[in-house]
Amino acid sequence: MFDGHLRVAVDRAVKPLGQALRRTKISPDQLTVVGMVMGCAAAVAIASGHLFWGLILVILAALPDLLDGALAKATSTASPRGAFFDSVVDRVTDALLFGGVAWYFASTQSAHLAILPLAISGMSSVISYERAKAEALGLSAKGGLMERAERIIFLCLGLLFSALLIPILWIMLVLTTLTAIQRFIKVWKQAEVAPITAAKIEQRRTRRQHRRNSESSRASRISATRKYQ
Template sequence: MAPDGADGLMVFDGKFRKPVDAAVGPLGAALRKTKLTPDHLTVVGLLVGASAAVAVGSGRLILGLVLVILAALPDLLDGALAKASETSSQRGAFFDSTIDRVTDALLLGGIAYYFADTKDPRLAVLPYAVMATASVVSYQRAKAESLGLEAKGGLMERAERIVVLCVGLLLETFVDDALVWILWGMLLLISITAVQRFVKVWKQAEVAPVTQARIDLRRERRASRREARTTRRRTRVPLRERVPRRQD
């Protein structure tokens, strides 16, 4: 599953991104020979992720764990295929990011159902709290980038969340309530990540220069006003010409 950001603070994407890209590069080249597209792989990842959510919700945690791992593979390979086939695009990136959010919601929804069915129903609120806080983290990056700023990094981004979630599913099969404590820890670390990103963007915005987009917008507005004034001048009714009086 593609992480939602990367910089030095991100453990998996920051330190292991290049080795992973080098490892899956040949697989992307092999997939290029098929008729699959990156969007196809993204959809496959969504379907497998939905199956994982159903498995977890029904209490089959080991099956859910295996499916979560399998769901990560298409999401890992779609980027390699896009690079190998030179089909990387903004539309593909937008589609992949949207599907990632949907998959996250399904997985956490499956955990919420599992808690409500096998534990205290009130614990079902915990996965939704994790999902809501994670959505804030993703929104911070999206909003910052729309303003020409950067909000990558943090202790608990998407790649870390998926890995920790897998660990929680595994431990839950041996230790009762292990997944509950794992989610409490995730919630804390995601909240810290949200604060980290907020501070990072806040500092950038304090000294951020006017972006080129804003400069271009101001120029367009000034040009429109000048054009409007010119048009009004040209459409003014000319003064009535004086007609000389008849000499009787």
């Protein structure tokens, strides 16, 4: 939902910050690593029961993640490798954060309750996999009610209002599951048309190859005729 409605506005807002960071010697990948370190620290703080400090560190971890793309664009260093690295770090950070919440519940509540944040983490991985697999097939699986930005915002709200942490996590689980279903249906509908499109592409490719072979054969005959004249 964030990518579909606010991404352009946020990118425009952080563009000047990316230009400012360009004057420093820090690289986008280094900024990504800083965000991951902050995320690890946030997970440790949450797991040890320091929810307020965990909240502060989650916010601090989100800032480098927000700025590394802007810096890459400002320095003209945006690349598939950087995008891949950023995506992997995001998945690792998410797993650590929800793992920290699970540890906190196991220590202070019950082991059964620890399954809740782990379930959210698992469904988040399904959402990410759906998009990755869809894009690998040439399809689109963007959008949904609970993407990464929404998950971070909800987690921050739960850490801020710790008495509501459990209800907020249940809401996250429901919305994350609905997002996974949304993306599945979206890709499923696209994939219904994909075989026809693929067949047409293959047909055009065969025709082009046939024309090339015909032209090559014609050129060979002309060359042979001239040779014997």
